[in-house]
Amino acid sequence: MDVTDNFGGRVLEARKRIKSYVLKTPLMHSSFISSMAPGSNTFMKLESEQTTGSFxxxxxxxxxxxxxxxxxxxxxxxxxxxxxxxxxxxxxxxxxxxxxxxxxxxxxxxxxxxxxxxxxxxxxxxxxxxxxxxxxxxxxxxxxxxxSPYNDLDVIAGQDFFFKYCRYEILEDLPDVDCVLVPVGGGGLIGGIAGYIKTVKPSAQIIGCQPAMSKVMYECVKAGKILFEESKETLSDGTTGGIEEGSVTFPFCQRFVDDWIMVEEDDIEKAIIFMLEKHHKVVEGAAGVSIGAFMKNADRFKDKKVVIISCGANIGLSTLNMLINKHR
Missing domain, CATH: 3.40.50.1100 (Rossmann fold)
Known part of the structure; x- marks a missing residue:
């Protein structure tokens, strides 16, 4: 049986197990980032505010x-x-x-x-x-x-549980979400999000965002198989590295991810500084990938209703200080 089939049952069970242990993180409307794409209505799911600093x-x-x-x-x-x-x-x-x-x-x-x-x-x-x-x-x-950090259906189901909450909040203010931008490493986060939202609103576009310096899942999906792709140093350390053979996340990415955006290091940096300056929020490089993907490609989101996943906040003080000095 396809691992992507009948995924909803796992998600419902996950909800029962973990709801008392995790925070319901904010879904924040951003007028600043919405203004970059005329007519867009853009929200950020701040999983960077989660206990331990990530989803x-x-x-x-x-x-x-x-x-x-x-x-x-x-x-x-x-x-x-x-x-x-x-x-x-x-x-x-x-x-x-x-x-x-x-x-x-x-x-x-x-x-x-x-x-x-x-x-x-x-x-x-x-x-x-x-x-x-x-x-x-x-x-x-x-x-x-x-x-496993990603190659486990129960881990993916737990990540998908957070998006159920996100979806409820979105539907109150954003009943016709058009696009969801998700940072991708091993694929556990986007697998859970895409696996669920595509069953609820198939017309919503799921966009995988990876750093150009470590785009392993994108290359695997493009090739139609899991392969070795060298990862170079990237500010998005949370999404870097290879994928295990037989990873259960791979078919989710193949089946449900509609498009991919590769993000350069300078755009990741600018996204981190943007969040600090405009929203007074600290985010890490992996979150900067999805935010930077929107900022660099804002024209494609004109008149769209968009959710950007901000996945984590664990960035070192020395790194943050370097970025502030660089982009001052």
């Missing part, structure tokens, strides 16, 4: 709750930072022992946050997929469950 908390809690219900007490995961922080919060709350695998060179601010929060961290490889493969192998060798 990842939802999928982590959903999967961790399932494992706890199965009497599992030890978990291994892999992360570029945000998923690890989310899993750590869920593990502490639910009483699990957690080990987090990260690639060498992972964002220093996120690594410090993990260690300061008491995480057990193992560094391995140079790409996120290297850390994932090592974590998965060690989980088998040690007889411990592996919690």
């Amino acid at each position: 990842k908390l939802r999928g982590a809690f959903n999967k961790m709750c399932i494992l706890v219900s199965e009497k599992k007490s030890k978990v291994i995961t892999a992360s570029s930072g945000n998923h690890g922080l989310a899993c750590l919060e869920a593990a502490k709350t639910l009483g699990c022992d957690l080990t987090i695998y990260c690639r060498n060179g992972v964002d220093e601010n996120k690594l410090k946050l993990l260690k300061d929060s008491g995480a057990k961290v193992v560094l391995h490889g140079i790409d996120c997929v290297d850390a994932e493969n090592k974590a998965r192998k060690d989980s088998v060798d040690y007889g411990v469950d592996f919690l």
